[in-house]
Amino acid sequence: MGAKPFTNPRGTRDLLGDDLILIKHLERTASKVAAAAGYQELRTPLFEETRLFKRSLGEASDVVEKEMFSVPRRGSEGQEAMNRGFTFRPEGTASTVRAYVQGGFAASAPLQKWFYVGPMFRYERPQKGRERQFTQFGVEAFGAQSVSLDAEVVSIAMRFFQDLGFDDQLEVRVNSMGDADDRIKWAQVLREFFTPQLECESERCADCQSRYTRNVFRLLDCKAKRCIELNEGAPTLFQVMGSDALSHHQQFVACLENLGLKVIDDPSIVRGLDYYTRTVFEVHYPPLGARSALCGGGRYDGLVEEMGGRATPGVGFSVGFTPTELALAELGLPLASDLDDLRQQLLPQVYAVAIADEQRDALFVICESLRAAGIRVEIDHRAKSLKAQFKEANRSGARWAIVLGADEADSQQIVLKDMQQKSERTVSQSDLLSLIS
Ligand code: HAM
Secondary structure, X not given: OOOOOOOOOOOOOOOOHHHHXXXXXXXXXXXXXXXXXXXXXXXXXXXXXXXXXXXXXXXXXXXXXXXXXXXXXOOOOHHHHHHOOEEEOOOOHHHHHHHHXXXXXXXXXXXXXXXXXXXXXXXXXXXOOEOOEEEEEEEEEEOOOOHHHHHHHHHHHHHHHHHHOOOOOOEEEEEEOOOHHHHHHHHHHHHHHHHHHHHOOOOOOHHHHHHHHHOHHHHHHOOOHHHHHHOOOOOOHHHOOOHHHHHHHHHHHHHHHHOOOOEEEOOOOOOOOOOOEEEEEEXXXXXXXXXXXXXXXXXXXXXXXXOOOOOOOEEEEEEEHHHHHHHHHHOOOOOXXXXXXXXXXXXXXXXXXXXXXXXXXXXXXXXXHHHHOOOOEEEOOOOOOHHHHHHHHHHHOOOEEEEXXXXXXXXXXXXXXXXXXXXXEEXXXXXXXXXXX
């Protein structure tokens, strides 16, 4: 007996077969809707310096506090090694902004519209819809503070879901985080409101107790039943917001409504990451229950400057594939016909059959020449009987079978069987490629 078999780490998946086909379908839908709006693909490294995420997402965010997959820097010791270490990216915005600043775009070509699809890593408790390695499709647009860019970004997310076949149960929930000054005022009035609840320790949950000083906005999205009740009547940012941010929000909502989107104002959307300013939004699929968010995003007009670049506004979103897959399953999607072409690409076009073992080498050479021309060809490698090879040929889904016997091999010919038409003819090996392509 060898070692006990290994298993994949919790919260990760091996993808193959139909599961992988579904992911490819999501990926191509993402690329299509992003390209239609003029967004270019960006691929950043899967890991970055840990301090990039601390700086951009905020030290007090759940992601930075509890969920980072970090490795220490070699050659340093203790806390210093962790501080100077690396982290597998928990999201895509920080790396995108780092690439924007590093590439000097703010000075040379500030308007940039980028998208990404790839794995993200968060050390969360694995549960339905939450994984430790998951795929996000995101877009980030830099260089304009206009309301129409916010609406464009939301519209791309919605088109992604619509293209996948989602119904009108999808909801766009919007809110505003105002400008930096607005948030200072808001934090103050929120603390005044929450202080009596915090003084009586049994009132708010332990998370809220600790968030009160670190990030008071997060009390508003606490999911504990009693805390939700206590949030009733909490001051909203709109009560203290300056007129510029307020009119930005009103125009944003109007712009989405012009696009025919159903928009819900939701003051509990404060997002868990520190970088947001003004517009924030989430796309929810309510039948999924407590974890119905498929997508989250918003504006981050201070982030480029915070990360060392010239002050440049930005806005974006990320869709999680994991909850999207759950929602699709609820909807009975995708339809088999949506995946037909992806499945076809995995099937051989030709199955090669050797009448006897003596023909296998010559047949293999023919197969390789077809493969070199881009034809998908399958051949038996386990010395199966003629009958078993034909059985495989039928099962493989290949349109053609090519059959090599001694006579054909001698005369540089081969039998070409059309498995659909159930016909066959003997052809010259040199004509084979043109006959099947
Ligand atoms: P987020 O809300 O943290 O935002 O994540 C966006 C989406 O990623 C969520 O709505 C969810 O669908 C998915 N997601 C998050 N964590 C997990 C997980 N552990 N397992 C499966 N899916 C997950 C961001 O990441 C921001 N970077 C969005 C953004 C882009 N804002 C501006 N630009």
